[in-house]
Amino acid sequence: MFKKRIIHIGTLAKDFNSLVDIGTDHAYLPIYLALNYDYKHILATDINSGPLEAAKKNIAKYHLENIIELKLCDGLDQIEGKYDLLSICGMGGKLITNILEKGLNKIDNFSYLILSPNNNQHFVREFLAQNNYEIVDESNVFDYKYYEVIVAKKSLNKVDYSDLEIKYGPILLKKKNDLFIAHYEADLKHLKEKNSPYLVKQIEELEKVLKM
Secondary structure (H helix, E strand, C coil): CCCHHHHHHHHHCCCCCEEEEECCCCCHHHHHHHHHCCCCEEEEEECCHHHHHHHHHHHHHCCCCCCEEEEECCCCCCCCCCEEEEEEEEECHHHHHHHHHHCCCCHHHEEEEEEEECCCHHHHHHHHHHCCEEEEEEEEEECCCEEEEEEEEECCCCCCCCHHHHHHCHHHHHHCCHHHHHHHHHHHHHHHHHCCHHHHHHHHHHHHHHHC
């Protein structure tokens, strides 16, 4: 039931007690957290009623109704109160950014944000920097494709990242672990195989990143 990506995100969220999970779908992340860690309250939301019906059945299966609450709402609309953690995972970076922008007056109610866009991660990092959210951790996981997970918190200081840090991740660039290298070596090989003069700059950038 629990995919590698859910377990990976769960380990990053293990030290908290309360969570709002936006776009919860079938509530796999809330269920995983409630089963394995000391969570007192999880609010799982979705914009569509269908996934919430499936989530309700999954929650009942594990008898977690006293921990996980479901809410039909759009993004951070109707979310009140303070929580340890906000998670938005499993959707595009542009959509995650739109949710954060729309709920900008509410995200300060969360101590930390865990964000895992399926693509366009740079939109998320740009938003975080522009709104003085510091990226305190980043990691990657391979679950049929490469995913990145960003952990951020509000900073009292101005947050500024270079273009490469926005694109590839400030902490991922420092860690440059085996998954990071495998991901971008595969991308580099794919670009070179296309043998297009229009891709020269992208190839040069990737070669630079891998040698840093």
